[in-house]
Amino acid sequence: MAIIPYDDRDGSIWLDGKLMPWRDAKIHVLTHGLHYASCVFEGEKIYNGQIFKLREHSQRLIDSGRILDFEIPWTAEQIAKASIATVKAQGLQQGYVRPVAWRGPEQMGVAAQATKVHVAIAAWDWGTYFTAEARFKGLRMSWAKWARPAPNTAPTAAKTAGGYMICTLSKHAAEAEGYDDALMLDWRGRVAEATGANVFLVIDGELHTPTPDCFLNGITRQTVMGLARARRIKVVERTIMPEELAKAQEVFLTGTASEITPVREIGEYKFTPGTVCRMLIEDFNRLTQAETAAQAA
Numbered sequence: 001m002a003i004i005p006y007d008d009r010d011g012s013i014w015l016d017g018k019l020m021p022w023r024d025a026k027i028h029v030l031t032h033g034l035h036y037a038s039c040v041f042e043g044e045k046i047y048n049g050q051i052f053k054l055r056e057h058s059q060r061l062i063d064s065g066r067i068l069d070f071e072i073p074w075t076a077e078q079i080a081k082a083s084i085a086t087v088k089a090q091g092l093q094q095g096y097v098r099p100v101a102w103r104g105p106e107q108m109g110v111a112a113q114a115t116k117v118h119v120a121i122a123a124w125d126w127g128t129y130f131t132a133e134a135r136f137k138g139l140r141m142s143w144a145k146w147a148r149p150a151p152n153t154a155p156t157a158a159k160t161a162g163g164y165m166i167c168t169l170s171k172h173a174a175e176a177e178g179y180d181d182a183l184m185l186d187w188r189g190r191v192a193e194a195t196g197a198n199v200f201l202v203i204d205g206e207l208h209t210p211t212p213d214c215f216l217n218g219i220t221r222q223t224v225m226g227l228a229r230a231r232r233i234k235v236v237e238r239t240i241m242p243e244e245l246a247k248a249q250e251v252f253l254t255g256t257a258s259e260i261t262p263v264r265e266i267g268e269y270k271f272t273p274g275t276v277c278r279m280l281i282e283d284f285n286r287l288t289q290a291e292t293a294a295q296a297a
């Protein structure tokens with residue numbers, strides 16, 4: 001199926017304070033964010049025409065900018081309102097929202113204090129991140145050769161464009177070998193996360209997940225931990241070594257785009273999508289529907 005290029009679509013994009021025709025939302029080639037990765041973004045999901053966890057995502061965008069030493073010239077509330085306006089203008093009942101903030105072309109070079117910070121928000125109809133088959137049977141994952149860097153090597157708590165270099169490289173390598181995705185270890189050799197989602201293990205009825213000390217503490221991750229606790233499932237955040245995957249009965253990923261997706265294979269380890277994962281998927285679906293229906297009312 002041919003992909004329609006993202007710069008050649010109908011509709012409106014919010015850019016620096018106003019909605020404008022989709023194809024006119026452009027930047028100059030000498031934009032600092034493009035050359036030096038002074039760019040942060042969000043990924044949000046629309047259910048029932050409403051954005052799930054909008055406040056949390058809007059605040060994380062601002063926090064990510066501050067971690068990259070720039071101040072987004074809008075409050076979280078203004079960003080949230082603009083996101084709602086963008087979804088409305090696109091007439092979307094479900095789909096995806098992409099707010100992005102970057103340093104402009106006023107200054108070139110590593111220093112960027114004189115640049116202006118720009119913000120754009122686009123929304124479009126986007127199906128599931130992984131195929132329906134992969135979501136049902138579980139993903140096949142390889143080991144990434146790239147490691148998540150230490151927090152004093154990269155600003156790992158922020159959702160930055162630069163942070164995704166090693167994710168794209170790892171995802172390409174996995175897909176070239178016929179896998180759906182790759183699991184990344186961190187610089188210490190501990191289990192970290194997938195290329196665009198957090199990871200959970202089910203071990204003897206308990207949920208185990210790596211402590212997010214060098215990767216994104218995903219909003220979906222936090223939501224799923226809350227759902228598990230509501231079901232009286234013990235949730236353990238801790239250091240997880242790769243060989244501990246041998247002890248897991250189930251493994252799944254969590255993320256805004258991938259929601260909760262079971263995993264059936266990581267390198268030499270095999271799993272069967274099971275009851276804990278399925279129950280959390282049902283609870284998550286109920287929550288996304290209930291919260292967004294309440295927002296719509």
Ligand SMILES: Cc1ncc(COP(=O)(O)O)c(C=O)c1O
Pocket residue numbers: 043167193194195196197198215216217218219220221254255256257
């Ligand atoms: C690298 C990475 N880790 C984790 C996540 C999960 O974050 P969230 O649940 O906030 O979408 C994402 C998704 O955006 C991601 O790209």
